[in-house]
Amino acid sequence: RMLVDSQDDMVVVGEAGDGGEALERLGVTSADVVLMDVRMPRLDGVETTRRLLATDDAPRVIVLTTFDLDEYAFAAIRAGASAFLLKDAAPPDLLGAIRAVRAGDAVVAPSTTRRLLDHFAALPDPAGPSTPDDRLALLTEREVEVLTLIARGLTNTEIAADLVVAET
Template sequence: MNGTDSRDNRDNRDRKERPIRVVVVDDQPLVRAGFAMVLDAQPDIDVVGEAGDGAEALALLDRTAADVVVMDIRMPVMDGVEATKRLGERPDPPKILVLTTFDTDEDAFAALQAGASGFLIKNVPPEEFLAAIRVVAAGDSVVAPRVTRRLLDRFAGQLTPAEPQKADDRLAILTDRERDVLELVAQGLSNSEIAARLYVAETTVKTHFGRILTKLELRDRVQAVVLAYEIGLVRSAG
């Protein structure tokens, strides 16, 4: 077992032994209070801090450890996109859930590209909100595959394509089957659909995808789809 595997296993054990630590970032005090109230009512979740803008959030996270940050987009001083980007540059950053109106807030896509693990709609039902926190804390994405694809198709023009040589280098470290899996993930297929398409077991798809994340140094499915667009493995339908 390598050092990374050992650390990941240790982190997973730690999370099972303590609540998920959450920071809520929103410039509206009543919104922050509402989210914090819902979260703190759960025995496995602990709100460890609140902030009114991105700069305040960065300062808070300098002194407070968190597993998940619920991040608004439109805020004064520093918005959620810039805060997400800066957090992603830190070692072992928390997972970021972006708060967005989804259909109208184009900045949400920029936050995804900056490293957010997914999206929450501000009027999301409490049970979905709580489930999203737990999913992201476990290292997964809260954006459904087809939603990710639709969002990327809509905003593909905002992507910065990778240089051809750099794209080739990244693809070269993948096996042919891993490249097939990445392409199908980026097309919006679920693991079970990919398994059916490739005539393999779903567990095999999960294994391949795990290796893709490791080799390409990606955190989750969302980042994998963004990368596939950036390197030209898939292209916008628009």
Template sequence: MTKVFLADDQGLVRGGFRMLIEAEDDLEVVGEAADGAGAVKQLLQRPADVVLMDIRMPIMDGVEATRRLVAAGSPTRVLILTTFDLDEYVFAALKAGAAGFLLKDARPEELLSAIRNVAGGDAVVAPSATRRLLAHVVQSLPGEAAGQHDDKVQLLTAREVEVLQQIAAGATNAEIAGTLYMAEGTVKTHIGRLLAKLDCRDRVSLVLFAFEAGLAEPRAARSPQPGS
């Protein structure tokens, strides 16, 4: 069973998530908190596999709660729940160590899939939402960031840069393989090398690096597919 913790200041939202999650055979809700401080306290005492973390909460927001969990070495992976009007906070939460993010208006199946993906160690969360939101988030990136990554960029091969740009555009491994004419296994190998060379912990970190280093821009992001 995948253990899920709910951190949201709205009781109705937590109740809705609990009903959805507990209807699944492989998922269970193991705790709730109405603020970030309560979430951190409970999760440090009894970790979950995934915490659905709202950003805007009283006492301690989701960004600081994420930062504290990561700093404490908690095994709980953070899935941020957000809306477009909180773009700058999403970027901060991802930098703090969140495994991914999901828009609050996501379809139920997207939420359930995201929970399972994050619990399994994957940071590929709602690619369509990632593409749209990163196009907004990039506006809050510090202007001097690109130069700070020049040394690491020099370590990459031309092919690795191409793969990184595809990841930043929201492409899945299968889409990257098709676009760059390589096997999916080769794509995974390139991603592994990118993680090692750039000292990134996951795919989300690679996307942030690409934007900060100036290797990707909002206009390069793929348009959402119908129904996404």
């Protein structure tokens, strides 16, 4: 709070102790950028970010954490966060991130950026040639059909209905 309020171009418009309270306060107070902790009671920062960004005129969200864990970064980014930073970020870095996010840019902690790039680089090239997994050749036509439905995210009940079989 002190760091943000010390800036001529920034003002803290509210604080909350947990995700539920944050959503309540942001329902009646407008903000351009929200600093969101990953770990909070009642409703964690990732789910709070997801819910907040599903609203009209949602602010941009910077997710902060003490823990430099990939799962937090990936979850925050999937939830729509504009930035992922560690709480030990230097004050000029945090202030710069707030300004960058306010301007529409995205920011990721340098220690996390390398791992994100490595993760992205390891993904198959969607434009490249598709090389089927040799293990698929071992499956029957029906097994491939079931696997395809699983890959689409269907539940067991939905798969059974689609295949016109009993769920068991």
